[in-house]
Amino acid sequence: MDNPHDSEFAPPPADPQQSLGAPVTDASTAPEPLVIDESTPEPVPPSPSTPPASPAGPQPTPNADPGSDTTGTSLYRLTWLMLIIALLLLSRFLGPWLVRHISYAWNIGKQQAEYEYASQGLGASPLSSLSEASQMISKRVGPSVVHINVVGIAQDERTRDNPFGFRMNPSRGQGSGVIVDKRGYLLTNAHVIDGAKSIDVSLSDGRVVAAQTIGSDVETDLAVLKIDATDLIAAEWGDSDAVTEGGLVWALGSPFGLERSITFGILSAKHRVVGLQNPYQDFLQTDAAVNPGNSGGPLVDAQGRLIGINTAIIGESYQGISFALPSNIARQIYDRLRTTGHVTRGWLGVEPRDLSPAQARQLGLQDTRGAYIHAVANNPDDTPSPARRAGILAGDVILIWDGNPVESRIDLFSHVGMTAVGRNVEVTVFRDGRALQLQVAVEARMQKPRIENNR
Structure with a gap:
């Protein structure tokens, strides 16, 4: 029987590897075996990018107040509400102020820009040339313009001391005039000096001289005066036929006694x-503005040349429509008045009318130019008139008078009236579809002719 001690303390069986020469390790130096507790997992070190995990379960907040969240929300809302109210109040009181100041700043900037633009533009604008032209016209024509003061006799009050039933009282009138000859001759309106007892003329240099009437013509409302003065400057005659509608004109005179006044406008129409x-x-x-006192003053063109004598205004309020006698007519009247003291007009003895478009077509004319003879007159003593002796008939259309085209009945009156008495004039008339040339011996104008509508 084996000994138990023998089996307990018997050496272990030999390792085959040892027997094959493997190294032998002493039991006393051998490492202890790793013991792993399967019930507790090994902790994993936290990643730098991963926050440490919170302990499991809810963690109580130190000193936490259950009503603090509601209080914070209420304060937040109250703050916004007060801010909104403050903004509304600011907009209520500061809004208009801001609008005014912004608008003011905008307007100031706009006005400054417009001012600078206008300042630069006016330097090269035609308005500068127009302004300079007005100043030069005033300087050129001004020395030729005179102011006329008239003392006359007016029958304005009834009295038993006068057999005619009126008391003769002195009246004063005024007007304008223009020097047309440096020898002292000047033109004005006939109605300005009508009934004058004495006439005083105020010159542009301050002198006041007496004037005498050379002659007047009621038909054209022109009068020629003569003054004895030296160093006079006469206006230059212009051609009223050459000016066109829309051209610039200037009127000079003494409206309401305001001497050396000048106004500006355009030529609106001709042959009115x-x-x-x-x-x-x-x-x-x-x-151009023409008022009482301007009568007799000059109307001039852009070169300062005399193209008319201011004569008439329309309406009691003088609302911008005025008339002037053309210089081409005024010059003829002036020459006759200065030479003879009166005007004797030529006489034809017809009643002319303007043509209508329908009438012109019916007669075979292409336009309405010419003077349609409605009737032919006889002299008061039943002797034939110049028109009748020349063979002019009612129904004729006078197209040309003494080489001058006849545009209208007024044109015919002007041509005939300015023809010297006794002249033989060639006249072109349109009759039965063809033109005829006739010779007319012009006579002095008859005052009360007898009209006959015959053919």
Whole structure:
């Protein structure tokens, strides 16, 4: 029987590897075996990018107040509400102020820009040239313009001391005039000096001299005066036929006694007739301001040349329509008045009318130019008139008078009236579809002719 001690303390069986020469390790130096506790997992070190995990379960907040969240929200809302109210109040009181100041700043900037633009533009603008032209015209024509003061006799009050039933009282009038000859001759309106007892003329240099009437013509409302003065400057005559509608004109005179006044406008129309009673007043129409006292003053063109004598205004309020006698007519009247003291007009003895478009087509004319002869007159003593002796008939259309085209009945009156008495004039008439040349011996104008509508 084996000994138990022998089996207990018997050496272990030899390892085959040892027997094959493997190294032998002492039991005392061999490492202890690693014991792993399967019940507790090994902790994993935290990653730098991963926050440490919170302990499991809810963690209580130190000193936490259950009503603190509600209080914070209420304060937040109250703050915003007060801010909104403050903004509303600011907009209520500061809004208009801001709008005013912004608008003011905008307007100031706009005005400054417009001012700078206008300052630069006006330097090269035609308005500068126009302004300079007005100043030069005033300087050129001004020395030729005179102011006329008239003392006359007016029958304005009834009295038993006068057999005619009126007391003769002195009246004063005023107007304007223009020097047309440096020897002292000047033109004005006939109505300015009508009934004058004495006439004083105020010159542009301050002198006041007496004037005498050389002659007047009621038909054209022109009068020629003569003054004895030296160093006079006469206005230059212009051609009223050459000016065109829309051209610039200037009127000079003494409106309401305001001496050396100048106004500016345009030539609105030519050959205007204000009334049918006087066919010899062939007017220029302008919108230059003409008022009482301007009568007799000059109307000039852009070169300062005399193209008309201011004569008439329309309406009691003088609303921008005025008339001037053309210089070409005024010059003829002036020459006759200065030479003879009166005007004797030529006489034809017809009643002319303007053509209508329908009438012109019916007669075979292409336009309305010419003077349609409605009737032919006889002299008061039943002797034939110049027209009748020349063979002019009612129904004829006068197209040319003494080489001058006849545009209208007023044109015919002007041509015939300015023809010297006794001259033989060639006249072209249109009759039965063809033109005829006739010779007319012009006579002096008859005052009360007898009209006959015959053919």
